[in-house]
Amino acid sequence: LLLRDVGESGLLLLIERHFAKADTPGVLVSIGDDAAVLTRVSPSAVLSTDMLVEGVDFDFSWASFADVGHKAASANLSDLAAMGARPRCLLLALGLRPDDRVTDVLELVSSLAETGRRFGAPLVGGDLSRVLGPLIVAVTVVGEAEPKRTFRRRHARPGDVILVSGTLGAAALGLALLGAGRHTPHSVTRRQLRPEPQVKLGLALARWGRVTSAADISDGLSRDALHLASPGCGVELDVSRLPIAADVARVAEELSMSAIDLALSGGEDFELVLAVRPADVEAAVRRAASLGVALTPVGRVVARPGLHVLGQRGRSPARGFDHFRRP
Amino acid sequence: LLLRDVGESGLLLLIERHFAKADTPGVLVSIGDDAAVLTRVSPSAVLSTDMLVEGVDFDFSWASFADVGHKAASANLSDLAAMGARPRCLLLALGLRPDDRVTDVLELVSSLAETGRRFGAPLVGGDLSRVLGPLIVAVTVVGEAEPKRTFRRRHARPGDVILVSGTLGAAALGLALLGAGRHTPHSVTRRQLRPEPQVKLGLALARWGRVTSAADISDGLSRDALHLASPGCGVELDVSRLPIAADVARVAEELSMSAIDLALSGGEDFELVLAVRPADVEAAVRRAASLGVALTPVGRVVARPGLHVLGQRGRSPARGFDHFRRP
Numbered sequence A, B: 001l002l003l004r005d006v007g008e009s010g011l012l013l014l015i016e017r018h019f020a021k022a023d024t025p026g027v028l029v030s031i032g033d034d035a036a037v038l039t040r041v042s043p044s045a046v047l048s049t050d051m052l053v054e055g056v057d058f059d060f061s062w063a064s065f066a067d068v069g070h071k072a073a074s075a076n077l078s079d080l081a082a083m084g085a086r087p088r089c090l091l092l093a094l095g096l097r098p099d100d101r102v103t104d105v106l107e108l109v110s111s112l113a114e115t116g117r118r119f120g121a122p123l124v125g126g127d128l129s130r131v132l133g134p135l136i137v138a139v140t141v142v143g144e145a146e147p148k149r150t151f152r153r154r155h156a157r158p159g160d161v162i163l164v165s166g167t168l169g170a171a172a173l174g175l176a177l178l179g180a181g182r183h184t185p186h187s188v189t190r191r192q193l194r195p196e197p198q199v200k201l202g203l204a205l206a207r208w209g210r211v212t213s214a215a216d217i218s219d220g221l222s223r224d225a226l227h228l229a230s231p232g233c234g235v236e237l238d239v240s241r242l243p244i245a246a247d248v249a250r251v252a253e254e255l256s257m258s259a260i261d262l263a264l265s266g267g268e269d270f271e272l273v274l275a276v277r278p279a280d281v282e283a284a285v286r287r288a289a290s291l292g293v294a295l296t297p298v299g300r301v302v303a304r305p306g307l308h309v310l311g312q313r314g315r316s317p318a319r320g321f322d323h324f325r326r327p
Helices: A003-018 A065-081 A102-118 A170-179 A186-193 A199-208 A221-228 A246-254 A259-265 A278-290 B003-018 B065-081 B102-118 B170-179 B186-193 B199-208 B221-228 B246-254 B259-265 B278-290
Strands: A027-029 A036-039 A044-053 A086-096 A123-130 A136-145 A161-165 A211-216 A234-238 A272-276 A295-302 A306-310 B027-029 B036-039 B044-053 B086-096 B123-130 B136-145 B161-165 B213-216 B234-238 B272-276 B295-302 B306-310
Touching: A003 A102, A003 A123, A036 A086, A036 A123, A044 A065, A044 B086, A044 B136, A065 A086, A065 A102, A065 A136, A065 A186, A065 A199, A065 A211, A086 A102, A086 A199, A086 B044, A086 B136, A102 A123, A102 A136, A136 B044, A136 B086, A136 B136, A161 A221, A161 A278, A170 A186, A170 A246, A170 A259, A186 A246, A199 A211, A199 A272, A199 A278, A211 A221, A221 A234, A221 A259, A221 A272, A221 A295, A221 A306, A246 A259, A272 A278, A278 A295, B003 B102, B003 B123, B036 B086, B036 B123, B044 B065, B065 B086, B065 B102, B065 B136, B065 B186, B065 B199, B065 B213, B086 B102, B102 B123, B102 B136, B161 B221, B161 B278, B170 B186, B170 B246, B170 B259, B186 B246, B199 B272, B199 B278, B213 B221, B221 B234, B221 B259, B221 B272, B221 B295, B221 B306, B246 B259, B272 B278, B278 B295
Parallel strands: A044 B123, A086 A123, A123 B044, A234 A306, B086 B123, B234 B306
Antiparallel strands: A027 A036, A036 B044, A044 A136, A044 B036, A086 A136, A161 A272, A161 A295, A211 A272, A234 A295, B027 B036, B044 B136, B086 B136, B161 B272, B161 B295, B213 B272, B234 B295
């Protein structure tokens, strides 16, 4: 069954059940009206939007529609994690082709909605468009936060220690594996297909109140860590301290790839990179550990502008991803 | 100068000035962080998203990049008008090609931002993606409203009078003109290229508090008016009462098109269609008039389900737009 067989109105009827019901706490109006209405977003609304494009951000030769739905939700939720905000809802704008299969679209929507719900952000609205080209998934997430507690970029000062959650490089290595037609090891490819946003960690650290700056790792550590430094300051990263999972190290070696380059420049790990004063490092690590998340010191903010990578024996770190430049 | 010459980071620097500054009232964090932060969205957040696709929703053979930016903002703002909500900010996700011209993209963003600002909704965040296909403009609008005062669909009861703001059919006729390479008369093509959302009218009527149901006209009156009727009820429209501007009537006749069909089924007029109790019609019309907006009674809600068109001499009204069905 294709979209052209059921039409836009038929598809709407089919996807409706993946949207928040009117009796969902905090949701006054969901799908089916001109706009959605969330009750009391308090005290501040935190907003982010992300567009995933077939052939650029994902490819159906290696990702399922459910993978794409999950990743679209996760990428947005990760932005809220990086602010220390609490997710409240998702909006989904889909660009689809008349010859897309109804079951595929339902899989995407259901997976996206399920991931949102799991993090407290039911799907409450959206838009369907026809695209004569690659499939488009544009998601907006709305959250709430105490403004004084939100993590800002560019607020860390020289001396602040830079910490990274979880492990790095798996998403980029997973992409290399999937691109080469390999779906194993799952522990690695799963990090590309099913990234988990660090929403709980962000919320716990926002409550704690001692993070000086934070961002999520979507473009690669070497690029995203730089976002933490106050204007005029820089960032020093120590490659010997990068948290690299054993499976990533092993598979990278097999493929003659540098696990360090993957950890420094690989995007889409959706971990948090954050800064705290040196005296707060231990407490930060302990708080993360109580949620089952490793937090590893990987460098510090320095007065000298730019990125300084220690222990890399003369190699300059690969740059992060730029959508429009020639590679 | 093309996007591939300046890169994503270069484009970001260039479009930054079209986003809200950090000192904009109600905007704590704008472009440049992981998410935007709006202070106290009160008491409820009203949310809508819309995706415009090149070749489907607009075509650069007849629309400028500035037109597209304006229309993307207007379509979203119109959804808030249909809820009686106050716009607070816009988010913009753009799918662009490396060979798009920088000046074109700046024109689009600046026009979108200007329209948003004019209605109280500065641009506060977004995302840039590469698309190998048609240009994509996905906009999300965030507004605020008193929940009890928001207009809902499907809440009008039999006997309620249906009113329409402004005049109908111009946007669809404008599309026909532009598609045929004609940019005149401007009074008509402008309604397609530069639709104005009825935000002020929506807010004024929400304050008044006597509207029983409302929607905006994006898919055509015959389709959107049906949204007002309570479940199990229907809508009766009287074609002799449709507000059709003199220029639309004249040009439609020239082109051997039916002005009535355009007014009934033409989409994208972005007028409001709303229902009030019969005793409130006069007061509604007076309130709209005080804003310089005509409000015309065009029918009523009836107990019989479905759409009933009076005075159409046997012709069934053309259907609204469906993205995926064969025409």
